Amino acid sequence: MRIGTRGSRLALWQAHFVQEELSRHGIASELEIIKTQGDRVQHLGFDKLEGKGFFTKEIEDALLEGRIDCAVHSLKDLPTNQPEGLVLAALSYRASVEDVVLIHKDRATSGMPFSLPEGATIGTSSNRRKAILKDLHPGLLPVDIRGNVPTRMKKALSGELDAVVLAAAGLERLDLDLSEMTVVRTSPREFVPAPGQGVMAVQTREEDIEMRKKLSLLHHPIVGECTNVERTVLNLMQGGCSMPLGVYCEKDQLGNYHVWASYAPTASDPLRRVQVSQSTRAGLAERVVEELLSAPVA
Known part of the structure; x- marks a missing residue:
């Protein structure tokens, strides 16, 4: 089995994890590293890159052309509409879902939101993170940063910035x-x-039924249910990676679904927040979107 992946340290960790999971089922595989637009263009923020899927398109092209058999992505990088001929065959376990603020030790200030003083610089290229930071600590100064997880972390470690925001999942992995x-x-x-934050997705060709059967051995159904709600909200909002939209869904032990969502038209606009719970997924994403668009601004 030929597995397509980006070449960053985190992407390779994810691809190796899928390899190990496959090997537990007696399936041998090899990795094919593919460079994407998001890897090549490092000087622009996400909102300046054209279109959607700038971390996935080249890998999906290789899949459609038959150069690889499946691909491993971070689910949050995948556009909600699959290219014609491709499907998601499996979703991984979900790692810690939260974002983490990493602060240079000399800049931490107790008693302030995020332990950061007024005027502190904080690195992120995510409009979602910028909008939430503005809502919770308007005095911060967001700075666009790109690069892999260790590179972004070093911006705060070196003191170039006071802090950076990163996903806990990448730091842990x-x-x-x-x-x-x-x-x-x-x-x-x-x-x-x-x-979809904290989840790996394995993608393959829709027509390749045997491959889909093999990959389904790796699938986590509850993760699939919850991230389906999150990604349906994103799809209904017609958003991509640059939209200032956060959505998080949990399923409790009684089978109820709980969704938290935040949205702003742009990173500098006031944030809207909603929390919606119900016993089934039927109409849940639609309800979240309806309430989000009509919610009072924070």
Whole structure:
């Protein structure tokens, strides 16, 4: 089995994880590293890159052309509408879903939101994170940053910036040493993560039934249910990676679904927040969108 992946350290960790899961089922595989637009263009923020799927399109093209058999993506990087001929065959376990603020030790200030003083610089290229930071701590100064997880982390570690915001999942999967920094873990119910955050997706060709059967051995159904709600909200909002939208869905032990969502038309606009719970997924995403668009601004 030929597995397509980006070449970043985190992408390779994810691809190797899928390899190991497949090997547990007696399926041998090899990796094919593919460079995407998002890898090549490092000087622009996400909102300046054209179109959707700038971390996935080249890999999906290789899949459609038969150069690889499946592809491993971060689910939050995938556009909600699959290219014709491709399907998601499996979703992984969900790692810690929250965002983490990493602060240079000399800049941490107790008693302030995120332990950051007024005027502190904080690195992120995500409009979602910028909108939430503006809502919770208007005095911060967001700075666009790109690069892989270790590169962005070093912006705060070196003191180039006072802090950066990164997904907990990437930090945990790479087992990065955070001991020299002040670490602030946010609540996903307040600092709402991106749809699908913390989940790996395995994609393959729709027509390849045998491959889909093999990959289905890796699928986590409850993760699929919850992220389907999150991504349906994103789809209904007609958004991509640059939309300031956070959606997080949990399923409790009684089978009820709980959704937290935040949205702003642009990163500088006031944030709207909703929390919706119901016993089934039927109409849940539609209800979230309806309430989000009519919610009073924060």
